[in-house]
Amino acid sequence: MLASSSSVLRRQHFLVRSLCLGGYGNRKRLHDIRSMAFDTEAENILREITPPLDPSKYKGQAGKVAIVGGCREYTGAPYFAAISALKIGADLSHVFCTKDAAPVIKSYSPELIVHPILEESYNIRDEEKEQISGKVLAEIDKWLERFDCLVVGPGLGRDPFLLGCVGQIMSHARQRNVPIVVDGDGLFLITDNPDLVIGYHLAVLTPNINEYKRLVKKVLNCEAKDQDAHQELQLLAKQIGSVTIMRKGKSDLISDGDIVKSVSQYGSPRRCGGQGDILSGSVAVFVSWARQHSSATGMDSTSQMNPTVMGCMAGSVLLRKAASLAFASKRRSTLTGDIIELLGRSLEEISPAC
Ligand SMILES: NC(=O)C1=CN([C@@H]2O[C@H](COP(=O)(O)OP(=O)(O)OC[C@H]3O[C@@H](n4cnc5c(N)ncnc54)[C@H](O)[C@@H]3O)[C@@H](O)[C@H]2O)[C@@H](O)CC1
Ligand SMILES: Nc1ncnc2c1ncn2[C@@H]1O[C@H](COP(=O)(O)OP(=O)(O)OP(=O)(O)O)[C@@H](O)[C@H]1O
Ligand SMILES: [Mg+2]
Structure with missing residues (x-):
């Protein structure tokens, strides 16, 4: 329901339906498009559930x-x-x-x-x-x-x-x-x-x-x-x-x-x-x-x-987003701490704070 509001997702659903009619060679593309649709849905969910930074809130309400x-x-x-x-x-x-x-x-x-x-x-x-x-x-x-x-x-x-x-x-x-x-x-x-x-x-x-x-x-x-x-x-x-x-x-x-x-x-x-x-x-x-x-x-x-x-x-x-940003800069020396440092930026890119 969250994701269906997105026009991107509607287009992906249309492509999935079209490819369902196709043959053997379309299977991989169908799988990739389904994966993209799920990833878009995951980002939409993240945006939807992340609470706004509201000045009337007190410590503890964000978890x-x-x-x-x-x-x-x-x-x-x-x-x-x-x-x-x-x-x-x-x-x-x-x-x-x-x-x-x-x-x-x-x-x-x-x-x-x-x-x-x-x-x-x-x-x-x-x-x-x-x-x-x-x-x-x-x-x-x-x-x-x-x-x-x-x-x-x-x-x-x-x-x-x-x-x-x-x-x-x-x-x-x-x-x-x-x-x-x-x-x-x-x-x-x-x-x-x-x-x-x-x-x-x-x-x-x-x-x-x-x-x-x-x-x-x-x-x-x-x-x-x-x-x-x-x-x-x-x-x-x-x-x-x-x-x-x-x-x-x-x-x-x-x-x-x-x-x-x-x-x-x-x-x-x-x-x-x-x-x-x-x-x-x-x-x-x-x-x-x-x-x-x-x-x-x-x-x-x-x-x-x-x-x-x-x-x-x-x-x-x-x-996954934070890990990909960390790898882009640290390559083989990427460590868990590097990924943690990029959680904030990754969240900001998906769901800006203000
Ligand atoms: N820095 C730390 O303190 C860390 C501690 N950890 C803790 O270590 C404890 C044990 O967790 P593990 O994840 O090692 O337990 P697992 O039961 O997953 O792993 C046990 C062994 O299996 C091996 N293994 C891992 N993936 C494999 C794969 N795909 N195929 C074959 N073998 C594989 C690992 O190298 C490890 O030696 C947990 O309490 C965990 O939370 C881990 O979270 C890693 C970081
Ligand atoms: N083969 C893979 N390709 C891409 N991403 C992966 C792969 N395996 C795991 N991941 C990603 O890494 C994250 C952590 O999974 P992993 O299997 O390393 O957990 P873990 O063994 O419990 O880690 P930890 O070392 O913290 O105990 C998963 O959410 C997943 O997104
Ligand atoms: Mg573990």
């Missing part, structure tokens, strides 16, 4: 997000996710990480609010575990309701005690209807415990190729395939029940079990680590904005796209 992640090994991933959320326009970005990781993450940026509350097994004795997990939950419970979206997993690690605590955090967030983007090691957690997200319509899973393969194996009990990727993704989302999944790759495929969308806009040939983390932080912001937009326009849920799908499309198209 408060929290990342649950960061441990002894990984401090970059939660930082990338949290700072990307701010660079796109969220007002506040929190990180809930282990005690070891907190001073490091704080030292990257004074903009982030960092809570050193998580514990890994190596740091505690068996008899302390119950009391410590109670403390972790009590600490995060004080904050949960204030967040518009939680990102669970960037740089979380796979320590069993820590993952047990994070599973409980997810259950509490779910009880309070806080949207949850599950990425990185959060996907490792839910692949072992799918009940954490089964049936939760505000859960968004953002698997990379490996994480997707593990999810398919667990839920569909088969190997992931490249042919029929759309149908497979749709089936996976349906089988898990109500969740939205974005399968990252050459094209990002997005499905909530009802519809399947893809974003294929050219990004960058550099595959440096951390780009998925930018995406998870960005999706958290866009899902919050899409939900705000949906409730402000008052349209019923049948007449417009699922806000979680809109958030994924907007996040994907923005990351």
Whole structure:
């Protein structure tokens, strides 16, 4: 509905209909035109859901997000996710990480609010575990309701005690209807415990190729395939029940079990680590904005796209644009930080602030 107002898209739909009548040689062109139409739609959605910079607004209204992640090994991933959320326009970005990781993450940026509350097994004795997990939950419970979206997993690690605590955090967030983007090691957690997200319509899973393969194996009990990727993704989302999944790759495929969308806009040939983390932080912001937009326009849920799908499309198209601008200037030395620096310019080019 958002996109159909665009004359560009109408023309693309006309071309798609015309090519449908063509033969074998037209298939690739048809595919390319469909991809262009989806990319245009993703940009239109981004424009539509991005809130205006209104002087009457107060701090927090443009979004408060929290990342649950960061441990002894990984401090970059939660930082990338949290700072990307701010660079796109969220007002506040929190990180809930282990005690070891907190001073490091704080030292990257004074903009982030960092809570050193998580514990890994190596740091505690068996008899302390119950009391410590109670403390972790009590600490995060004080904050949960204030967040518009939680990102669970960037740089979380796979320590069993820590993952047990994070599973409980997810259950509490779910009880309070806080949207949850599950990425990185959060996907490792839910692949072992799918009940954490089964049936939760505000859960968004953002698997990379490996994480997707593990999810398919667990839920569909088969190997992931490249042919029929759309149908497979749709089936996976349906089988898990109500969740939205974005399968990252050459094209990002997005499905909530009802519809399947893809974003294929050219990004960058550099595959440096951390780009998925930018995406998870960005999706958290866009899902919050899409939900705000949906409730402000008052349209019923049948007449417009699922806000979680809109958030994924907007996040994907923005990351790809920033990655392509970064690559144009930094070429082979492009790093995740270079892409983050271009999120603002990319957003400005798609949806100018004033
Ligand atoms: N600077 C940082 O702190 C970063 C930390 N990260 C964190 O690292 C943890 C593990 O994430 P990973 O993404 O490594 O986990 P994966 O399970 O995706 O990757 C595990 C291994 O598979 C390999 N692999 C990746 N793509 C592949 C492909 N297409 N085909 C075959 N093998 C492939 C990787 O090189 C890696 O060694 C997560 O917590 C994640 O958030 C990453 O986000 C990257 C940046
Ligand atoms: N082969 C590819 N061609 C073009 N873009 C890609 C390709 N693979 C991934 N991407 C882009 O990079 C983004 C991050 O995906 P990726 O698979 O690198 O995530 P990830 O492995 O979780 O990253 P991270 O290192 O942050 O954990 C995706 O949104 C996608 O747009
Ligand atoms: Mg990742």
